[in-house]
Amino acid sequence: MIRLVSCITEQHNWALLLVAVCVCAAGNLAAVFMLSRARQCVKAHRNLWLAVAGTVLGGTIWATHFIAMLSYNIPVTYQITETGLSIVVAVAISCLAAFTALYVPGRQGAVAAGILLGLAIATMHAIGLSAISASVFMEADQTTVIAAWLLGGVFAVGSMLLLVREITGGRLVFAALLIVAAVCSHHLVSMGGLSVTPLNAGAAEALTFLDRVGIAVGVCIVSSLLIATGVAALFFDRHLTDVKGLANATFEAVVLTRAGQIVHANERFAALTGRPVAELKSLFLDDFLTDRQRSQGVLKSLDGPLPIEIVEGVIEYRGRETSVFGLRDISERLETNRQLTYLASHDPLTGLLNRRSFNSQSEATIAETRAGGTSAALLTLDLDGFKSINDVHGHADGDLVLQQVAEVLNGSFDEPAFSGRIGGDEFSVMLPGYQALEAQQAASVFMSKFKSMFGKNEKGGALGVSVGIATFPEHGDDLKQLQNNADAALYRAKSLGKGRICAFDRFLDQQVRTRRRLEEELRGAVKAKELFLLYQPIVDAISAETKGYEALLRWRHPTYGVLPPAVFIEAAEESGSIVEIGKWVLEEACRQAASWNNRLFVAVNVSARQLLSPDLFEHVTDALNTSRLSSERLELEITETSLLVDRTDVASSLEALTSLGVKLVMDDYGTGYSSVSNLRRYPFSKVKIDRTFVATLGEDPVAEVFIDCALALGKRLGLTVVVEGIESEQQRARLNGKAPDLLQGFLFGRPGVITTRIATLENVILLPKAPKPASTLR
Secondary structure: OHHHHHHHHHOEOHHHHHHHHHHHHHHHHHHHHHHHHHHHOOHHHHHHHHHHHHHHHHHHHHHHHHHHHHOEOOOOOOOHHHHHHHHHHHHHHHHHHHHHHHHOOHHHHHHHHHHHHHHHHHHHHHHHHHOOOOOEEEEEOHHHHHHHHHHHHHHHHHHHHHHHOOOOHHHHHHHHHHHHHHHHHHHHHHHHOEEEEEOOHHHHOOOOHHHHHHHHHHHHHHHHHHHHHHHHHHHHHHHHHHHHHHHHHOOOEEEEEEOOEEEEEOHHHHHHHOOOHHHHOOOEHHHHEEEEEOOEEEEEEOOEEEEEEEEEEEEEEOOEEEEEEEEEEOHHHHHHHHHHHHHHHEOOOOOOEOHHHHHHHHHHHHHHHHHHOOOEEEEEEEEEOHHHHHHHHOHHHHHHHHHHHHHHHHHHOOOOOEEEEOOOOEEEEEEEOOOHHHHHHHHHHHHHHHHHHHOOOOOOOOOEEEEEEEEEOOOOOOHHHHHHHHHHHHHHHHHOOOOOEEEOOOOOOHHHHHHHHHHHHHOOOOOOOOEEEEEEEEEEOOOOOEEEEEEEEEEEEOOOEEEOHHHHHHHHHHHOOHHHHHHHHHHHHHHHHOOOOOOOEEEEEEOHHHHOOOOHHHHHHHHHHHHOOOHHHEEEEEEHHHHOOOOHHHHHHHHHHHHHOOEEEEEEEOOOOOOHHHHHHOOEEEEEEOHHHHHOOOOOHHHHHHHHHHHHHHHHHOOEEEEEOOOOHHHHHHHHOOOOOEEEOOOOOOOEEEOOOOOOEEOOOOOOOOOOOOOOOO
């Protein structure tokens, strides 16, 4: 240890020794960073970086040793051969250590690389000493030699082990310092155990201090250039190569041009054009572009014309102003936009135009037709019996039928006609240039193909179609009017038996428009409080004492005045608003009846639509609970025709109502099938003989026979029999001998408003006798 301290403090020039340490630190730091770059770069560049790292590492070891030897205070001369051999050996073994560190996996590779690095330091040191052996006599202590070898090897192995783990900046610096420790420790320990004696006096004058400084400066410059070259290569590779890699990694094609000529392009552009980058540099960018319009164009690619978006900028490239173009493939975007546009304008199930797109194109067609002074026809189609297909076969088969209808539409009308799906099973066709007769002929062609398609179809055999036609300008000056008139014609086609083609007729379709307007207005009649009830008494046949009242519905229309049910009930049933109206009638009748004498009952008509509704029981119970009317005082009148559909749920509902105490009355008996089975199956307590039989008493012997039979049947079945339509004393006298239970008619009172608790009628509103409506609500 004393010899080592003496060697450092007395036998070395501190200035030159410090220079050697600095050169060693700088070179090893650069070499370690190059090793890390070799680990991270692509395989094509890996071997090159390993060779550069090994060269810098070996050169640094040699330069450190050479400058350190110059700082040693002994008169020496250097042999060119041994000196040159020392640097070659240092570089060769260092390169071998670098390749071993990377290609031998794990700790084994790191240890082997560290041993090789230690061997490079020791071998270079030994050969370097031999370069001065001609001018001095050297005697080495074997203990210090072994110690120097071990120290250098341990530090070198430690540095390589650090580089095996995750590479960070701190680890790289520490690994470089360990290599510095390996070089310096080997040199100092080895020189500390070395005895040097000059062989002749000339050797003492071989190198002066200035000579040593000059040589050291030269070695520093050479080594610094070597290190700087490596560092510069590291920088350019780290940054410029990464920029090139980034350009190649982008999904866009990048092209650099000057005066339109390509000076550089990335691999993406080369792949699209099918030409190497070197060949592209002699061509112009416009040679590959067509249909260029501002930021878009078409690229001539290997796979054919490719729509692209062009982004342009200006950069400085290799010291000159250069235009840079980014070419982005927008074929997928255009296809996506096309699909979105298609989906926004077409029905996804049938592929026909949707309502919005059809209306838009139709309005444009009407505008062109108006400007050209020609004509156009609008066909509105609605499928007959489509609901049954969904109910019986399911919606999947229903969708298939709609697709087949679309096929028929597409195959029946030539351009410029276009079709659209307006609703669930509603379609429209616009026929530009068609007049009324031509439109009917085109509709007939469609109808023929439709029947051909579905006539033999197992699931669509019962399917039909009705068609309404309106023409421009005869039947409307705008699309909305045309559609309304075509709908009116379609409505008439359905009312005539379906499966028909009807052209709009102003006179025939006036009733349809009025009917449809009533349907719309009727939906808001309950909320507008336009509905009200009148009551007609039902009296005892012998004493003429009032036993109860039948509630009769009226509509106080804001335009037409008071309307009887014959005008609007059928429309209410078809539109579905009858259920809401029927609920209101139940609630209002029960509310008013609750203020009457407790002996009086109230009879409310129930329509066929209400009878099939699952909410009927709930509506009745709500009306009774809200009004607190006794259930025994409520009678529900049901027409015989309402029971034509034999349904178990209807029977269950009626049984549940009678279990509450509500009485059931068969109304208009004799107008249907006069089925005795209905009287037996359902829990009726009364039967009302229809007024038409009373009206023909004395004229039609069959009417009198029917009344006699109905009275006899009622008595045998234990049913109360009511005869309605009594308008004269003669009719009452003819019925007295037949002994009915109850009578009803104008003879005992017209429909009116009940004003007292004893149910006296005040005929504030008197209406002329109306024909018998088809509905149950009279």
